[in-house]
Amino acid sequence: MRAITPAKKHHHGNLRPALIKAGLELLEEGGIDALTLRKCAARAGVSHAAPAHHFDGLPGLKQAIATEAFNRFSNHLQEAIDRGEQSARGRLKSICRGYLQFGLTHRGLLNVIFGFDGLAAIANPEGKNEAHAYLILRGVCAPFVPEGTDERVIEAQVWSLIHGFTLLYIAGEFGSPPPDIDIGPFDEVMALLERVGSPPS
Numbered sequence: 001m002r003a004i005t006p007a008k009k010h011h012h013g014n015l016r017p018a019l020i021k022a023g024l025e026l027l028e029e030g031g032i033d034a035l036t037l038r039k040c041a042a043r044a045g046v047s048h049a050a051p052a053h054h055f056d057g058l059p060g061l062k063q064a065i066a067t068e069a070f071n072r073f074s075n076h077l078q079e080a081i082d083r084g085e086q087s088a089r090g091r092l093k094s095i096c097r098g099y100l101q102f103g104l105t106h107r108g109l110l111n112v113i114f115g116f117d118g119l120a121a122i123a124n125p126e127g128k129n130e131a132h133a134y135l136i137l138r139g140v141c142a143p144f145v146p147e148g149t150d151e152r153v154i155e156a157q158v159w160s161l162i163h164g165f166t167l168l169y170i171a172g173e174f175g176s177p178p179p180d181i182d183i184g185p186f187d188e189v190m191a192l193l194e195r196v197g198s199p200p201s
Contacts, residue, residue, distance in 0.1 A: 015050060018045075019044050019054065019061065020064050022041075023040045027065070027112045032112050036058065037052075070131055070132065074136060076101070077133055084097070091140050092158065096158070096161070096193070103166040103167070165189050
């Protein structure tokens with residue numbers, strides 16, 4: 001008589017990062033409304049009850065996903081700066097280029113990061129500006145802040161310019177599909193950054 005082999009339990013050794021990865025994929029594909037515990041569990045290949053062992057329900061999972069999304073966004077911006085020209089204005093242009101590139105390659109994620117009731121509110125519930133990505137922007141803008149001017153004014157000018165341009169770009173306002181950055185109007189639009197002034201010599 002053949003021995004009965006007990007059913008194997010599905011085991012996932014890295015469940016927490018797998019669930020976060022699944023959640024990011026869902027956000028990319030369907031926005032914030034696509035993110036549920038059940039869908040994350042199904043994509044990670046575990047039971048729908050498994051996420052409860054690692055997160056405090058859907059809010060806890062969303063918090064973890066928001067943190068990871070902003071980490072990816074921040075790293076992308078910093079890498080763009082590090083690859084570019086290291087003058088003050090070169091770094092300013094590089095962070096804008098990195099922002100646009102992130103939007104082109106992760107448009108779903110960018111939409112939910114800054115969308116209404118999106119990840120920005122989840123990752124930064126008190127409305128503070130200490131998010132890593134914002135501190136990177138602040139550092140790049142610092143040389144252009146005139147004495148006696150609130151630094152947030154310059155930061156808002158740069159952020160508004162590149163965020164608005166990115167949304168228009170990925171929406172197809174400059175061609176559908178959007179043109180490559182190097183042949184599109186990026187340089188012409190970024191020339192508006194000359195208006196933020198010049199860093200002190």
